[in-house]
Amino acid sequence: xxxxxxxxxxxxxxxxxxxxxxxxxxxxxxxxxxxxxxxxxxxxxxxxxxxxxxxxxxxxxxxxxxxxxxxxxxxxxxxxxxxxxxxxxxxxxxxxxxxxxxxxxxxxxxxxxxxxxxxxxxxxxxxxxxxxxxxxxxxx
Amino acid sequence: xxxxxxxxxxxxxxxxxxxxxxxxxxxxxxxxxxxxxxxxxxxxxxxxxxxxxxxxxxxxxxxxxxxxxxxxxxxxxxxxxxxxxxxxxxxxxxxxxxxxxxxxxxxxxxxxxxxxxxxxxxxxxxxxxxxxxxxxxxxxxxxxxxxxxxxxxxxxxxxxxxxxxxxxxxxxxxxxxxxxxxxxxxxxxxxxxxxxxxxxxxxxxxxxxxxxxxxxxxxxxxxxxxxxxxxxxxxxxxxxxxxxxxxxxxxxxxxxxxxxxxxxxxxxxxxxxxxxxxxxxxxxxxxxxxxxxxxxxxxxxxxxxxxxxxxxxxxxxxxxxxxxxxxxxxxxxx
Numbered sequence: 010x011x012x013x014x015x016x017x018x019x020x021x022x023x024x025x026x027x028x029x030x031x032x033x034x035x036x037x038x039x040x041x042x043x044x045x046x047x048x049x050x051x052x053x054x055x056x057x058x059x060x061x062x063x064x065x066x067x068x069x070x071x072x073x074x075x076x077x078x079x080x081x082x083x084x085x086x087x088x089x090x091x092x093x094x095x096x097x098x099x100x101x102x103x104x105x106x107x108x109x110x111x112x113x114x115x116x117x118x119x120x121x122x123x124x125x126x127x128x129x130x131x132x133x134x135x136x137x138x139x140x141x142x143x144x145x146x147x148x149x
Numbered sequence: 150x151x152x153x154x155x156x157x158x159x160x161x162x163x164x165x166x167x168x169x170x171x172x173x174x175x176x177x178x179x180x181x182x183x184x185x186x187x188x189x190x191x192x193x194x195x196x197x198x199x200x201x202x203x204x205x206x207x208x209x210x211x212x213x214x215x216x217x218x219x220x221x222x223x224x225x226x227x228x229x230x231x232x233x234x235x236x237x238x239x240x241x242x243x244x245x246x247x248x249x250x251x252x253x254x255x256x257x258x259x260x261x262x263x264x265x266x267x268x269x270x271x272x273x274x275x276x277x278x279x280x281x282x283x284x285x286x287x288x289x290x291x292x293x294x295x296x297x298x299x300x301x302x303x304x305x306x307x308x309x310x311x312x313x314x315x316x317x318x319x320x321x322x323x324x325x326x327x328x329x330x331x332x333x334x335x336x337x338x339x340x341x342x343x344x345x346x347x348x349x350x351x352x353x354x355x356x357x358x359x360x361x362x363x364x365x366x367x368x369x370x371x372x373x374x375x376x377x378x379x380x381x382x383x384x385x386x387x388x389x390x391x392x393x394x395x396x397x398x399x400x401x402x403x404x405x406x407x408x409x410x411x412x413x414x415x416x417x418x419x420x421x422x423x424x425x426x427x428x429x430x431x432x433x434x435x436x437x438x439x440x441x442x443x444x445x446x447x448x449x450x451x452x453x454x455x456x457x458x459x460x461x462x463x464x465x466x467x468x469x470x471x472x473x474x475x476x477x478x479x480x481x482x483x
Contacts, residue, residue: 010400010401010405010431010434010435010438015400021266022266022269022395023159023295023296024161024294024394024395024397025159025160025161025293025399026161026399026400026405027161027182027399027400027405027406027408027409028400028405029431034412035182035405035408035409035412035427035431036409037160037161037181037399037409039159039296042394042395043390043394043395043441043442043445044387044390044391044394044395044445045268045395047445047449048387048445048448048449049268051383051387051448051449052268052384052387053268055380055381055383055384056268058380059380059381082260082271082272083203083204083271083272084203084272085200085201085202085203087200087201088200088201088203088272088314088315091313091314091315091317092272092312092313092314093313094313122308123312123313125260125261125263125305125308
């Protein structure tokens with residue numbers, strides 16, 4: 010790759026790229042991320058849609074907030090279980106809305122640590138806003 | 150405690166970057182591409198179904214940790230390493246080393262590096278940073294992926310060093326404790342290259358090396374069956390670009406950095422044919438870059454039908470063919 014083809018203006022995310030300089034030498038340059046420069050808006054759109062769809066599932070009682078954050082943070086059941094130090098079978102239960110209220114405070118804290126949020130923040134998604142009420146209108 | 154004088158430099162990759170920067174700061178003049186090449190960093194592995202990954206994925210570098218171990222073995226450098234069961238002990242030990250003015254590399258879960266933008270941060274337990282000081286509750290960190298030295302909350306560093314899950318860091322830390330005065334780079338380069346050729350051509354594992362690229366090419370058409378919906382598939386397809394370009398590779402899935410290694414090695418070894426091979430590797434990298442751009446484009450446009458995925462598969466098979474020829478020639482030139 011020639012230096013001129015690798016130079017991308019994206020101050021939000023800088024990366025190191027190895028390129029061919031004019032004298033033929035290969036050297037690192039500090040440049041911008043191609044995908045962040047061109048497609049960050051698309052990432053944010055998809056993220057918003059995912060959050061909305063998961064929140065809808067939480068509010069309609071299909072899944073628990075633990076499931077919400079597990080999917081958002083791209084974790085598998087085994088990975089979450091290993092990271093939180095909670096048996097897989099228990100985590101599986103905790104992903105269901107029906108068992109969420111039985112989770113002790115200390116266990117919630119273990120999950121919150123993995124998700125890097127506070128327990129109150131984790132519970133915030135259970136609060137229905139007016140926007141959610143519109144989204145939750147299933148026509149019944 | 151204050152900051153240890155430390156020359157921070159961005160690098161292509163976190164592990165080769167941390168190792169290079171520690172060695173540079175300890176007085177050894179070695180480039181990141183040489184570290185990467187000598188430690189047989191170039192690689193390919195495809196993982197279709199694994200418990201720890203929520204979606205099929207691939208890697209373009211060797212096993213985490215082996216850049217340090219291979220380099221140490223081949224150059225005669227000794228790194229002091231430690232792991233901890235107890236987080237308090239692990240944090241205390243780090244502080245003690247910093248008190249002694251020793252910059253220390255630590256293994257962390259990338260997710261807790263809160264100085265990086267949210268869209269970059271994923272749970273991956275094999276990120277490496279160098280800690281160079283502490284001011285109050287914050288550590289001063291040299292991260293290859295960030296332009297300057299940066300502060301990280303003590304609580305975030307603790308969570309990151311003691312995250313559980315696959316390849317959990319267990320507080321792992323290292324720093325160089327012995328660097329030989331005389332180093333035989335020639336022998337180390339040849340050994341590292343030989344091993345890289347073995348991994349790319351000969352290793353009898355169906356998802357590693359050239360075989361791994363071919364498996365990826367074949368299996369990519371199955372990706373829609375793992376996706377929740379089109380947007381999820383689009384996200385995963387666009388991640389091909391991120392894994393090849395943004396997640397610390399120096400571009401084109403490490404192929405540009407490997408080309409640079411070969412160019413530098415051709416001078417050290419006095420092998421002009423390696424200069425030709427380095428040009429070839431740069432062109433191979435251009436092909437990987439096309440794959441990255443193609444993946445980003447079809448993901449963004451939601452053109453994710455079987456035809457497009459087959460096209461992506463054909464492009465990947467093209468890389469497998471050229472890399473197979475390339476690594477055979479490289480192997481024969483040793």
